[in-house]
Amino acid sequence: MARIRTIKPEAFTSESLAEVSVHAERTFFGLLTQADDHGRFRDNPAIIAGLLWPLRAEHTPVHVEDDLQQLAEAGLICRYTGCDGRRYLHIVTWFEHQKIDKPSQSRVPVCPEHHTKARCGVCKGECTVLREGSAPPPRALVEEAPKAPRTVDRPSKGSATPSAVRSGSTAGQQTTLDDTTETPQRAAKKNAGHMPVAENSPRAPRTLPEGSAPGSRILDPGSLIPTGRTAPASAPSAQDLVREYIAVCNERPPGDVIGHLGRIVKKLLGEGIAPDHIRGGLQRFAANPKHPSVLTSMVNEAMNASPAGLVRPDSRPNLPGHRAWANPADPAAAYAEEL
Structure with a gap:
């Protein structure tokens, strides 16, 4: 309302x-x-x-x-x-x-x-x-209790085996852990939901082959005969056509004129008019600048202008077109082909 x-x-x-x-x-x-x-x-x-x-x-x-x-x-x-x-x-x-x-x-x-x-x-x-x-408030960090240092013992032959022995230890070498050290069960509970990342990945990083090259896959860069079609050239936009018009002007036109011309060119491109016709209309407008609203008429003139003038289709091309205001002294000689 x-x-x-x-x-x-x-x-x-x-x-x-x-x-x-x-x-x-x-x-x-x-x-x-x-x-x-x-x-x-x-x-x-x-x-x-x-x-x-x-x-x-x-x-x-x-x-x-x-x-x-x-x-x-x-x-x-x-x-x-x-x-x-x-x-x-x-x-x-x-x-x-x-x-x-x-x-x-x-x-x-x-x-x-x-x-x-x-x-x-x-x-x-x-x-x-x-x-x-919204962003949540920052959480306070909780200080963790200091952990006891881990001790690694290499018992001699005949010594008693400690209670906590790693299953993966080699013969003759056993690694003992202190009572304050985390057990595998404690570590699994503490890191629940978090997957550890391996330090060394068994797979080598993927690399591009030596023969690869940037560009379109439609064409084969190494063949002499193209195996596909090239992409069509993009049609000029309204901004490109107006930029061409500004380049041929002696001085840069006012901003309102440029904006008005840009809207008209964009509308003409939306109607399906060829960019060459619009470019011809802009050339006529640059030669005789007027109000930007006449650009549509100049584009129409560039599209439908007849280079032959008012020549009758049944007359010979080497003779000038008929002019109604002409009053020749010898009508028979002037209109020999039409009478």
């Missing part, structure tokens, strides 16, 4: 808002009216586009996602995942600029970065997920 909010005059001279585009700034002002009394709202570009841009069909959810990304990079909003697994956002400086008389309780989960102690709309109190996922 939309609400009446306050916009301070200082917002139009804010350096943070100056970092984003005009469309992102309008989206930010619209979020002020859609967020709840704690500055939280759903992070869904389709929902935001339907609420804030209903009469601007050209500003699609793709453009709204770009607006939200700019606002997040400028530190104006924070996008997070709630304890219910859904995406949400909140306005970072909400409580500094919005004074709510009687704020209602929020139904949106809290932000795990900024609102850890605030009331969670899902948990109806302190967020249980954040409380359970």
Whole structure:
């Protein structure tokens, strides 16, 4: 439900808002009216586009996602995942600029970065997920009693065998343990659930064979005739095409122009238009720069321009096309092929 909010005059001279585009700034002002009394709202570009841009069909959810990304990079909003697994956002400086008389309780989960102690709309109190996922307090270390030193005796021939004798000892050499030394039963009980790690592994470490080489397995690097197909070259992205346009300009265009061109190029690529046609439209735009909205018409001109001009299909190609405004002195000679 939309609400009446306050916009301070200082917002139009804010350096943070100056970092984003005009469309992102309008989206930010619209979020002020859609967020709840704690500055939280759903992070869904389709929902935001339907609420804030209903009469601007050209500003699609793709453009709204770009607006939200700019606002997040400028530190104006924070996008997070709630304890219910859904995406949400909140306005970072909400409580500094919005004074709510009687704020209602929020139904949106809290932000795990900024609102850890605030009331969670899902948990109806302190967020249980954040409380359970918090780091446990450090445990105190218990001092262990000092152990008696282990003694190793090598009894002479004829001496009595001690009570505690290792079964694995060799003939003529017996190892005795003091009464305070841990027995195998005590060690097994103390180390229950913990598997000892052998000092020396019987297996040698795995190594790559000498003939291996990095790269694709589709092609055989050692054969003269390829046994597979190479991967197709990746198509240029909207950012690549705009970067090519900026390279041919004498001076770097303003940021709003670059952003507008990037959105139009991205939309044209989404429609399936070939990058070469878009590149031709950008070349025409660089030769005659106008408002970025005319780029679509220039791309259409690059796609469907006829190099022959207005030449009738039944006329000879070596004759110029018919011009209705021509008034030759000798009509029979001028239109000998068409009369």
